[in-house]
Amino acid sequence: MTGLNALKLDANVVVLGTDRVGKSALTVRFLSRRFIGEYGNIESIYSHNVVMDGRDIHFNIWDSPYCQDLSMETSPYEKKVQWANGFVLVYSICDRASFNSVTKLIQFIKDFPGMDKVPMVIVGNKRDLNHRRTVLSEEGRMLALTIDCKFYEVSAAENYHSVLMVFHGLIDRIWESKSAIKKQAGIKGIVKSMSAVFARRRTDLL
Ligand SMILES: Nc1nc2c(ncn2[C@@H]2O[C@H](COP(=O)(O)OP(=O)(O)O)[C@@H](O)[C@H]2O)c(=O)[nH]1
Ligand SMILES: [Mg+2]
Numbered sequence: 001m002t003g004l005n006a007l008k009l010d011a012n013v014v015v016l017g018t019d020r021v022g023k024s025a026l027t028v029r030f031l032s033r034r035f036i037g038e039y040g041n042i043e044s045i046y047s048h049n050v051v052m053d054g055r056d057i058h059f060n061i062w063d064s065p066y067c068q069d070l071s072m073e074t075s076p077y078e079k080k081v082q083w084a085n086g087f088v089l090v091y092s093i094c095d096r097a098s099f100n101s102v103t104k105l106i107q108f109i110k111d112f113p114g115m116d117k118v119p120m121v122i123v124g125n126k127r128d129l130n131h132r133r134t135v136l137s138e139e140g141r142m143l144a145l146t147i148d149c150k151f152y153e154v155s156a157a158e159n160y161h162s163v164l165m166v167f168h169g170l171i172d173r174i175w176e177s178k179s180a181i182k183k184q185a186g187i188k189g190i191v192k193s194m195s196a197v198f199a200r201r202r203t204d205l206l
Helices: 003-007 023-032 078-083 096-110 127-132 137-146 160-205
Strands: 008-016 044-052 055-063 086-092 120-125 150-153
Touching (some): 023 044, 023 086, 055 160, 120 160
Parallel strands (some): 008 086
């Protein structure tokens, strides 16, 4: 990353999780700072520009209803996975099945070629319903530890700041992964041009 592009980043983000965990609430909270209660069940891609830590971030956020088909060949998620630079995986702290589904989604995503290290964050939503909790914070934290990603417990209903942290955390990871790819490409380029120079020298000697 050099020059003006050094502080710009395009980030395609997919928000995944079972129905009613608050994917749309979380997305809309991030985009508008508001919680409106009911969101319907439609698929949406939102475009959003923000400045984070002095970087211009252009988000494309794909919020879609859950689909049980997690077979790589037939799942409607296939296109989304290939499009994504990062994932927000959401469950509800009051819904054990939604937590189990996050584990399945992680495996599904990681099975795609080149997606093993794709940036992800895990989000336990509906923290305001602590009295109905069925998933412990530690369980979310442990799951995140096993795949080396960040973990957040939030309430899209009650708090904007924690939701902002989720997208911040993901952007940090996407930034790191894009920088690492560029660095690798840079090193490969140097190795390539050095090999070309040495190859030329060898032929000069013949
Ligand atoms: N108490 C509480 N309810 C929430 C929260 N986030 C979403 N909801 C509610 O959960 C339901 C499902 O939310 P929605 O965003 O449509 O879920 P989605 O199907 O995953 O997109 C709606 O009734 C929301 O008002 C939250 O943080 N706390
Ligand atoms: Mg929704």
